[in-house]
Amino acid sequence: MTRPHQPPLTYAAAGVDIDAADRALARVKTLARATFTPGVLSEIGSFGGLFTLRPDDPQAEVLVASADGVGTKLRVAQMAGIHHTVGEDLVNHCVNDILVQGARPLFFLDYLAAGRLVPEVIVALVEGVARGCAANGCALLGGETAEMPGLYAEDEYDVAGFIVGAVRRDRLLPRADVAAGDALVGLPSSGLHTNGYSLARKVFFELLALTVDSHVPDLGHTVAEELLAVHRSYLRPVQPLMEAGLVKAAAHITGGGIPDNLPRVLPAGLGAEIYPHSWVEPPVFGLIRAVGRVPEEDMRRTFNLGVGMILLVGEERLGELLAALPGDCPGRVIGRVAASPGVRFLGGGRDS
Amino acid sequence: MTRPHQPPLTYAAAGVDIDAADRALARVKTLARATFTPGVLSEIGSFGGLFTLRPDDPQAEVLVASADGVGTKLRVAQMAGIHHTVGEDLVNHCVNDILVQGARPLFFLDYLAAGRLVPEVIVALVEGVARGCAANGCALLGGETAEMPGLYAEDEYDVAGFIVGAVRRDRLLPRADVAAGDALVGLPSSGLHTNGYSLARKVFFELLALTVDSHVPDLGHTVAEELLAVHRSYLRPVQPLMEAGLVKAAAHITGGGIPDNLPRVLPAGLGAEIYPHSWVEPPVFGLIRAVGRVPEEDMRRTFNLGVGMILLVGEERLGELLAALPGDCPGRVIGRVAASPGVRFLGGGRDS
Numbered sequence: 227m228t229r230p231h232q233p234p235l236t237y238a239a240a241g242v243d244i245d246a247a248d249r250a251l252a253r254v255k256t257l258a259r260a261t262f263t264p265g266v267l268s269e270i271g272s273f274g275g276l277f278t279l280r281p282d283d284p285q286a287e288v289l290v291a292s293a294d295g296v297g298t299k300l301r302v303a304q305m306a307g308i309h310h311t312v313g314e315d316l317v318n319h320c321v322n323d324i325l326v327q328g329a330r331p332l333f334f335l336d337y338l339a340a341g342r343l344v345p346e347v348i349v350a351l352v353e354g355v356a357r358g359c360a361a362n363g364c365a366l367l368g369g370e371t372a373e374m375p376g377l378y379a380e381d382e383y384d385v386a387g388f389i390v391g392a393v394r395r396d397r398l399l400p401r402a403d404v405a406a407g408d409a410l411v412g413l414p415s416s417g418l419h420t421n422g423y424s425l426a427r428k429v430f431f432e433l434l435a436l437t438v439d440s441h442v443p444d445l446g447h448t449v450a451e452e453l454l455a456v457h458r459s460y461l462r463p464v465q466p467l468m469e470a471g472l473v474k475a476a477a478h479i480t481g482g483g484i485p486d487n488l489p490r491v492l493p494a495g496l497g498a499e500i501y502p503h504s505w506v507e508p509p510v511f512g513l514i515r516a517v518g519r520v521p522e523e524d525m526r527r528t529f530n531l532g533v534g535m536i537l538l539v540g541e542e543r544l545g546e547l548l549a550a551l552p553g554d555c556p557g558r559v560i561g562r563v564a565a566s567p568g569v570r571f572l573g574g575g576r577d578s
Numbered sequence: 579m580t581r582p583h584q585p586p587l588t589y590a591a592a593g594v595d596i597d598a599a600d601r602a603l604a605r606v607k608t609l610a611r612a613t614f615t616p617g618v619l620s621e622i623g624s625f626g627g628l629f630t631l632r633p634d635d636p637q638a639e640v641l642v643a644s645a646d647g648v649g650t651k652l653r654v655a656q657m658a659g660i661h662h663t664v665g666e667d668l669v670n671h672c673v674n675d676i677l678v679q680g681a682r683p684l685f686f687l688d689y690l691a692a693g694r695l696v697p698e699v700i701v702a703l704v705e706g707v708a709r710g711c712a713a714n715g716c717a718l719l720g721g722e723t724a725e726m727p728g729l730y731a732e733d734e735y736d737v738a739g740f741i742v743g744a745v746r747r748d749r750l751l752p753r754a755d756v757a758a759g760d761a762l763v764g765l766p767s768s769g770l771h772t773n774g775y776s777l778a779r780k781v782f783f784e785l786l787a788l789t790v791d792s793h794v795p796d797l798g799h800t801v802a803e804e805l806l807a808v809h810r811s812y813l814r815p816v817q818p819l820m821e822a823g824l825v826k827a828a829a830h831i832t833g834g835g836i837p838d839n840l841p842r843v844l845p846a847g848l849g850a851e852i853y854p855h856s857w858v859e860p861p862v863f864g865l866i867r868a869v870g871r872v873p874e875e876d877m878r879r880t881f882n883l884g885v886g887m888i889l890l891v892g893e894e895r896l897g898e899l900l901a902a903l904p905g906d907c908p909g910r911v912i913g914r915v916a917a918s919p920g921v922r923f924l925g926g927g928r929d930s
Contacts, residue, residue, distance in 0.1 A: 249697050250695060250697035250700040250701055250723070251700075251723065253697070253701045253704075254700065254701065254704045254721075254723070257701075257704050257705055257707075257708040257718070258704070258708060258718040258719075258720070258721075260708060260712065261708050261711040261712050261716070261717050261718040262717050262718075263684075263685075263715065263716075263717045265684060265685070265717065266685070266717045266719060268719070268720075272720075274720070275685065275687065275719030275720035276719075277684060277685050277717065277719060277742075279639055279684070279744060287631055289641075289685075289742070291685065291687055291719055291720065291740075291742065292687070292720065292722075293687040293688065293689045293720065293721050293722045293738075293740055294689075294722050295689060295691055295722055295724045295726075297724055297726060298726050298727070298728055298729055300726075300729060301728055301729055332615075332617060332629060332631070333615075333617070333618070333627065333629050333641075333643065335627065335643055335644070335645040335740060336645065337645045337646075337647060337689065337738035337740075339647055339736055339738070343602060345601050345602035345605070348602040348603075348606065349602055349605045349606065349609075352605075352606045352609050352610070353609055355609075356609040356610060356612060356613050359613040360612065360613050363615065364613070364615075365613050365614050365615045365617065365618045365629065366609070366610040366613040366614075367610075367618060367620070367627030367628075367629055367643055368610070368620075368624075368626070368627035368643065368644065368645065369606075369610075369645050370644075370645045370646050370647055370738065371602070371603060371606070372647045372649055374647075374649060374650050374652075374736075374776075375650070375776055376650055376653055376776065376779070377650055377652060377653055377734065377736065378736075382729065384691055384726075384729065384730075384736055386645075386689035386691070386722065386738045388643075388645055388687060388689075388740035390629075390641070390643065390742060392631060424726075424727055424728065427728070
């Protein structure tokens, strides 16, 4: 179904310039660091920012905060007229971002801006947000709803979420004992989660010229069903493992994929080996790879490829951790922490 | 300079349907309330949401959180190519929203979404955010920067801010002793702050057909200088008064003006009388009123009209409070708390 002479799709070709973003983010980090007060315990760039009201107390509860959007998955929601799932995506994305620092969610606020406030759309969105909050034991504490004619088109909107959680300072992740040889346990994603939608939209709506309602036999359901699958929350399966001290560190696999997200929780000097054939990749990724002729490197930096979260666990507790994961969220060893920096995929890509 | 047969501008005519928003917000409140956990101390609709980690401790520090945007003031920033002031607006708006509950800011996160990430624009925006954070003693703890081609036009972006502050639970505002007869002390705004821009843009860019660079003799500067004046933070002048116990309650005058914002801090059954001739209205509001032929009721529900914050103070401490305000933020009695509900403007409007 691909066009005969269509060039391979890369994230840059799909309109996202990752390097330009990186340059700006480096400067942004410097600007932010200059505002840090004694309560700040984190560097900009961790999954969540860390703040304590009692900098001198090593056992104080630390607040962990994160802000997120759902990217251009919103466009799919708007095309399909289905608005509640992205509300849930927003919450779960935020919950996962602070979970990987060991935190339980406390409260959530949303920001919703639209060209025109259509009550049914707002309510559907917030229903999703509230459902996500309730499922994660997180209070929906407030939010801002803004009608911005002229900035957004009438039927368009954007949403952002903001979460605050807490963890005792001495239980913060990543722990200091992450070491070469530790197992990387991958947890299954529910689909694209909230990343790679600029590229996925090009594949489904431009190259394949499908609509949101098109049934895709290879996927077993419609484009909307695939692309709007809710970003999974790992709180329920993972929190008990963290409380039991089984997890040394965890990485939420979002934009940038494993290569960009896993190193965020590795100590300086360490890296990782990934076994890409160790897990079963959901069919949507193979379809995107084939139709878009997307180079493997771009696939890996754009999508979760079926692994939504990675837990780092010492070999001696690996069996215990795998056994403790519930049946609906099975873990699988997808690699190891390595003694030298960098993330290396062993055994070739799916297209090799 | 008005068109001869131009109909009066109202906020609804400018494209903002306040009633539709109100209906959706009522349902949203119900949905949010269902997620409340024992830590939640506030109702949805207060300026900031309140959360405590220790619900049983009456002296515990309470977290106060708020989310905000800067509305279509962003369009003016984008037209003028000036991006740092809206960053500062965003912080100050959030700081004021939690200040009126008695809280000092702890940390801030931003969400920035653009059609294309232009490094210079991102950096300018965050420079403004960082400047605002530093001026308010608030850490810029993190944020999300998203490139969303297809959702935003190339040169357009939206920003949202999230703030968390803290206040000892027994120092929360509004206090329970707000009573009929208390003075309403108005503090000067620096211009439109971040509200009423849909209407203001119609007046300046459609009815008057000006550009951002047009010099407006009545204002003494350009349209951009007027419309991008930074939303003032009241933290420095007001926090010492709160610490001294002089302030019973405070209202941040944002969208909805005095009629919508002042009642948010009044006990059930009480209202207010406002003396609209008691303060000097900045010329920009008179210009908008005249050119747009905006009914006084719409002016009052749309703009701060020169009063950016209202402090409620008992008569016995009024002199002390007025004397304690710094020279660059003088207070003025603009009304009184009344014994019956509703906000009444005495003495007619500016156009009467």
